[in-house]
Amino acid sequence: MTTIATAPPGLSDLGPLQQLRTGRLGRRLPQLYVGLVAYGVSLALMVRGDLGLAPWDVLHSxxxxxxxxxxxxxxxxxxxxxxxxxxxxxxxxxxxxxxxALVVGFSADATLALLAAPDPMAARVALMVGGIVLCGFASALYIGAQLGRGPRDGLMTGIARRSGRSIRLVRTGLEVTVVLIGLLLGGTLGVGTVLYALAIGPLTQLWLPAWTIQPTSAE
Incomplete structure (x- = not known):
């Protein structure tokens, strides 16, 4: 669901069949699904923190x-x-x-069913910060597996490619748009939304090089 403004050189632009034919699936598939489950958990942590959600989740809420x-x-x-x-x-x-499209939502619901909302502000802040940090790490895992962009990532890169605008500009425009729509629908906006917007790119960039798996010839 999250991407970064500038991808490192290790990321490849592969078609669907190429993604599966370029090998190392024994590592790439588990990494993909661990990343997606962790992403759903991170969403639930921010929901239970109740201090603001990521831009797209403002719309979802x-x-x-x-x-x-x-x-x-x-x-x-x-x-x-x-x-x-x-x-x-x-x-x-x-x-x-x-x-x-499927795993993140199911993982978020499962975590929400198991995790109660805390009362102390310190615990809520910890959930918010933990959710943001985990989201950055989870993004690095699933993006680094190189098995296809997430739906929202692909929308962003597709608009950027077709319009000639920068990824940064398109991402900002999309996130502002979904936040505004989410607010009109009564979605949850807060300090966590701002902190997420500022931190998610650098956090993903920090971990992505270590978790980017270079495809090889088919195994």
């Missing part, structure tokens, strides 16, 4: 005020809505794309 669905189901629903926007952009989904 607004949607569930009007639809009889859980937050995780809203993540899944919006993932497939966003994938429809890939069609005119000619983005190509991969295994990681479809997995992202």
């Amino acid at each position: 607004g949607l569930i005020r009007y639809l009889p669905i859980t937050l995780g189901q809203a993540v899944v629903l919006m993932s497939f809505v966003v994938l429809l926007l890939w069609i005119p952009l000619r983005e190509k989904p991969g295994l990681g794309t479809i997995s992202n």
Whole structure:
């Protein structure tokens, strides 16, 4: 669901079949799914911290005020809505794309079912900060597995490619848009939203080189 402004040289732009044919799946597949599950957990941590959500999750939290669905189901629903926007952009989904659309939402719901909201402010701050840090690490894991962009990542890169605008500009425009829509729907905005926006790029960039797996010939 998150990407970075400038990807390191180790990241490849592979098509769906190439992603699976370039080997090292014994490491790449587990890394992908650990990253996606951890991403869902990070979302739930920020929800239980109740000090503001990531931009797209502001939208998700607004949607569930009007639809009889859980937050995780809203993540899944919006993932497939966003994938429809890939069609005119000619983005190509991969295994990681479809997995992202499903696993993150289910993981978030499972964590929310197990984790109660704390009362002390210190505990809420810890959940917020922990969620942001874990999200950065989880992003590095699933992006580094090189098995396809997440739905929202692909929307961003597709718009940037088709419009000629920078990734940074497109990302900012998308996140401002979804936050505004989420607020209109009654979504949750707070200090965590601002901290996430400032920290997620640097955190992902910090860990991504170590977790980027170079594809090899088919095994």
